[in-house]
Amino acid sequence: MRSLSAGDRPPKDLAEQTTAEERPARVAEDGDVMSAQIADARPVESPALVLARARIAGALFGDAVGLGRFRVLERLGGGGMGVVYAAYDPELDRGVALKTVHVPRIGRDIALAEAKALARLAHPNVVPVFDVGASGDHVYIVMELVRGETLRAWVQGKPPPEILDVYRQAGQALAAAHAAGLVHRDFKPDNAIVGTDGRVRVVDFGLACEAAGEPSSEASAEISSPVRVGGTPRYMAPEQTAGAPATPAADQYSFGVSLGEALRGDPDRAVPRWLELVVERATAADPGARFASMQALLRALGADPARVRRRGLIAAAVAGVVAAAFAIGRSGLIAADEPCSGGERLIAAAWSPTARQLGLARIAALSPYGIELAASLRTQLDDLVRRWSTGHRAACLAHRRGEQSAALLDRRMACLDRGRAALGALADVVVTADAAALPGVARAARAVPDPDACADAHALEGDVDPASPALAAIAAGIAEQVARARIQLAAGHADTARSAAAAAAARARAFGHRPLLAEALLVEGHALMADDRDAAAARLRDAATTGFASGSAAYAIEAWARRAWLIGTSAQPEAALAGLDVVDALASRTSSAFARALLHNNVASVELGRGHRAAARAMLERALDDARRVTGPGALELVLIRINTALALDEPERRDALLADAHAELVRLLGEDHPDALLAQSIRVKTTVVSFARAAELLDAVCRRREIHVWLAPVTAVCWVELADLRAELGDRTAAAAALDRAAVLGSDRNDDTPEAAGYRLLWRGDPAAAARRFAAALDAFPAAPGEPWYVGYTRARLSLGLGRAQAALGQPASAIAPLERSIAVLEPLARDRPAVAFDRRLGRARAELARARAAVGAPPEPTRALASAALGWLRSAGAPASELAALEPLTAGSPR
Numbered sequence: 046m047r048s049l050s051a052g053d054r055p056p057k058d059l060a061e062q063t064t065a066e067e068r069p070a071r072v073a074e075d076g077d078v079m080s081a082q083i084a085d086a087r088p089v090e091s092p093a094l095v096l097a098r099a100r101i102a103g104a105l106f107g108d109a110v111g112l113g114r115f116r117v118l119e120r121l122g123g124g125g126m127g128v129v130y131a132a133y134d135p136e137l138d139r140g141v142a143l144k145t146v147h148v149p150r151i152g153r154d155i156a157l158a159e160a161k162a163l164a165r166l167a168h169p170n171v172v173p174v175f176d177v178g179a180s181g182d183h184v185y186i187v188m189e190l191v192r193g194e195t196l197r198a199w200v201q202g203k204p205p206p207e208i209l210d211v212y213r214q215a216g217q218a219l220a221a222a223h224a225a226g227l228v229h230r231d232f233k234p235d236n237a238i239v240g241t242d243g244r245v246r247v248v249d250f251g252l253a254c255e256a257a258g259e260p261s262s263e264a265s266a267e268i269s270s271p272v273r274v275g276g277t278p279r280y281m282a283p284e285q286t287a288g289a290p291a292t293p294a295a296d297q298y299s300f301g302v303s304l305g306e307a308l309r310g311d312p313d314r315a316v317p318r319w320l321e322l323v324v325e326r327a328t329a330a331d332p333g334a335r336f337a338s339m340q341a342l343l344r345a346l347g348a349d350p351a352r353v354r355r356r357g358l359i360a361a362a363v364a365g366v367v368a369a370a371f372a373i374g375r376s377g378l379i380a381a382d383e384p385c386s387g388g389e390r391l392i393a394a395a396w397s398p399t400a401r402q403l404g405l406a407r408i409a410a411l412s413p414y415g416i417e418l419a420a421s422l423r424t425q426l427d428d429l430v431r432r433w434s435t436g437h438r439a440a441c442l443a444h445r446r447g448e449q450s451a452a453l454l455d456r457r458m459a460c461l462d463r464g465r466a467a468l469g470a471l472a473d474v475v476v477t478a479d480a481a482a483l484p485g486v487a488r489a490a491r492a493v494p495d496p497d498a499c500a501d502a503h504a505l506e507g508d509v510d511p512a513s514p515a516l517a518a519i520a521a522g523i524a525e526q527v528a529r530a531r532i533q534l535a536a537g538h539a540d541t542a543r544s545a546a547a548a549a550a551a552r553a554r555a556f557g558h559r560p561l562l563a564e565a566l567l568v569e570g571h572a573l574m575a576d577d578r579d580a581a582a583a584r585l586r587d588a589a590t591t592g593f594a595s596g597s598a599a600y601a602i603e604a605w606a607r608r609a610w611l612i613g614t615s616a617q618p619e620a621a622l623a624g625l626d627v628v629d630a631l632a633s634r635t636s637s638a639f640a641r642a643l644l645h646n647n648v649a650s651v652e653l654g655r656g657h658r659a660a661a662r663a664m665l666e667r668a669l670d671d672a673r674r675v676t677g678p679g680a681l682e683l684v685l686i687r688i689n690t691a692l693a694l695d696e697p698e699r700r701d702a703l704l705a706d707a708h709a710e711l712v713r714l715l716g717e718d719h720p721d722a723l724l725a726q727s728i729r730v731k732t733t734v735v736s737f738a739r740a741a742e743l744l745d746a747v748c749r750r751r752e753i754h755v756w757l758a759p760v761t762a763v764c765w766v767e768l769a770d771l772r773a774e775l776g777d778r779t780a781a782a783a784a785l786d787r788a789a790v791l792g793s794d795r796n797d798d799t800p801e802a803a804g805y806r807l808l809w810r811g812d813p814a815a816a817a818r819r820f821a822a823a824l825d826a827f828p829a830a831p832g833e834p835w836y837v838g839y840t841r842a843r844l845s846l847g848l849g850r851a852q853a854a855l856g857q858p859a860s861a862i863a864p865l866e867r868s869i870a871v872l873e874p875l876a877r878d879r880p881a882v883a884f885d886r887r888l889g890r891a892r893a894e895l896a897r898a899r900a901a902v903g904a905p906p907e908p909t910r911a912l913a914s915a916a917l918g919w920l921r922s923a924g925a926p927a928s929e930l931a932a933l934e935p936l937t938a939g940s941p942r
Contacts, residue, residue: 170218172246197234200307214245220339223293226400232299294332301327333545337525388437396472404475412480433496460499466525470532481756485537492535495677543572559595599637606644613651639679642671665690701733731883741771762791776926782809813854820848842871858901865895889919
């Protein structure tokens with residue numbers, strides 16, 4: 046079997062298959078008038094109608110007008126989001142704003158949950174929510190009564206600095222909401238009020254889309270991303286318009302559009318170029334090209350070059366007076382109350398504890414596997430956040446004690462900041478995942494950098510020199526963008542990762558930072574590998590060239606290795622390893638065990654393809670040694686090296702041990718029910734487990750566990766067909782037929798990987814004539830063709846074996862001989878050249894059937910004896926039933942004619 050590498054698929058009969066993600070429903074339009082969507086035919090009386098009728102009654106009879114304990118004073122306005130009234134709360138003796146929002150009954154619980162989450166959000170720029178409740182198909186929200194102007198009205202005639210000031214306040218509100226796991230989904234100038242006190246309050250969080258959209262058809266713990274997204278088209282991000290769940294990046298787009306409108310509102314006023322560039326990035330069509338977070342955007346808005354220069358002059362003067370003071374401000378190191386205590390707040394800004402719990406609850410609600418995944422992620426993320434905060438504090442204290450230089454502190458903080466950005470990207474993956482994407486969530490979680498690695502001073506000092514202090518913020522932004530792209534790639538979102546990496550590469554190129562350019566090109570090329578091999582090879586070549594030129598050896602070697610695999614598995618494998626001696630020498634000097642392991646694994650893949658098994662084994666042994674040293678991101682991908690080494694070795698015991706080790710490591714990293722762990726166990730069963738009973742035991746567990754992944758139905762069907770074969774070998778045809786029935790429910794009869802299933806189901810049910818017809822018809826659909834892949838010939842061999850067995854069961858041994866001989870002709874070279882128990886098992890069965898058929902027609906005894914002897918040896922080692930061994934024994938006693 047050929048080995049596997051990044052971007053590669055396992056052999057066809059072992060490969061996982063996925064289904065396309067369902068697109069969300071069409072985006073609901075939100076106009077300027079009230080829209081109500083009725084979930085059923087029952088007429089609904091809105092609170093607005095109740096209040097209007099009460100107001101009439103009040104005018105006629107003097108009754109108070111209200112809703113619950115609140116007394117309505119006047120209607121302030123209405124629109125697509127609902128109706129807002131000024132009201133009086135007699136219990137607390139204060140004026141309030143009372144908003145009623147129509148939410149179809151099926152979505153009311155979600156709407157209430159989000160409103161309550163907003164009520165827990167305390168921020169000076171978020172309008173406070175005092176109370177929430179429900180009445181029929183309406184949710185009412187009691188908020189602070191703010192008198193003032195909307196942002197749209199307030200900015201008229203204002204200069205850019207004043208506009209920036211109020212928009213930064215609004216942006217802080219959005220950033221605080223994102224940190225709490227909330228997404229506004231309809232930010233626009235009309236949804237922020239500049240109060241008479243000058244403070245901005247953002248309103249209409251969360252429930253904006255609930256008011257205009259239809260609810261999900263199933264209960265869900267999802268809080269921040271309903272199935273259908275609403276908003277105001279002019280301010281909606283392209284992905285939101287296309288129906289994708291809203292993320293913080295969509296809020297950033299809406300904010301950017303709003304800010305751009307405000308700045309360009311006066312045609313006689315010039316907008317500074319630096320500010321135009323910030324708005325352009327915030328409103329990029331590709332979410333990956335926007336800022337890493339709302340906070341990153343706000344930092345960019347505060348980076349007016351003129352102000353930065355003034356601050357620099359002031360800082361220089363102050364530094365001359367207080368040179369002995371510790372320089373505060375590095376990544377928010379020091380809080381006012383306690384030195385070095387800011388780590389917890391920083392990591393919470395990336396993904397707050399509340400938002401994490403909401404996200405994990407959402408995952409648990411998606412599927413049975415989601416329950417397992419949410420539990421493991423909770424432990425993993427809690428540990429990661431704790432170690433990040435501890436590492437942040439340790440770095441700060443070490444500098445304060447004089448144990449490390451300011452330069453090393455900056456490197457440690459930059460390392461931690463990349464991990465924080467990756468955690469934020471993981472949050473985005475979690476809040477947009479559906480059930481089929483959950484395995485990718487687990488992989489992405491393992492791609493978040495290990496905070497402990499940021500304490501390795503030797504490794505950090507071996508990195509390339511960072512950007513100058515004046516440009517460090519720009520470099521950090523690019524690095525965080527690449528870190529987020531890596532998480533998207535690990536999650537299986539190749540297109541998103543590619544776009545984000547390409548945007549980072551463009552920024553790094555313009556910035557002139559070649560190490561960052563090398564890394565961004567590497568990630569972009571990696572993301573392209575599955576869909577565009579030529580483009581991927583070109584990006585990886587550029588990444589390697591840039592990396593070697595800039596001293597970024599680890600990125601360069603990784604890029605070279607991935608490109609070598611691409612070329613080596615194409616039509617020109619001889620060109621793949623050009624320059625290997627130089628690259629290998631450089632790899633021996635790099636501190637990156639991951640780069641070395643990947644290099645040697647991918648070179649081994651190419652060597653195997655060229656038939657150089659000894660050279661491949663030597664490379665894999667080197668790769669295996671380095672792979673065991675990798676514990677952070679990359680460790681998951683390198684588990685493949687254990688599988689590849691097993692497939693390249695000839696020693697059965699060591700091969701099985703390596704495959705068992707690979708399975709155990711995948712279980713540790715991803716969980717027992719993860720498709721990757723199940724695939725590794727399936728490969729082990731098909732490759733090294735000789736015993737029929739042991740193989741059936743292991744595969745039965747795999748098949749049952751795979752059933753929790755509904756989207757893996759085709760692969761699960763293959764599993765049940767393989768298990769049926771093992772049950773039949775053990776002499777239990779009833780159990781074999783039952784397994785095939787299960788496979789049929791999962792679509793085995795329509796699956797090109799299991800065309801023999803229907804025939805065997807008939808055979809084990811006692812209808813060999815119908816089975817023979819089914820096998821023959823299936824064979825007609827797989828005609829032999831020159832140069833066909835090996836697995837097509839293997840499929841035809843399985844069908845020929847089935848046809849021969851059916852003919853023999855019909856009492857027609859003479860007709861059985863030809864298909865059995867054709868099956869053996871394919872299986873013998875496969876078993877010789879691609880060592881795997883699955884080939885040996887079917888070859889042993891075909892030999893036994895052919896030996897019996899030849900004996901029944903009186904064929905020459907010597908070939909029959911040889912076939913029977915080979916079959917008997919195999920069946921005995923595999924633990925076949927004693928009755929079958931006894932039936933074959935006499936056929937081995939023949940003598941040459």
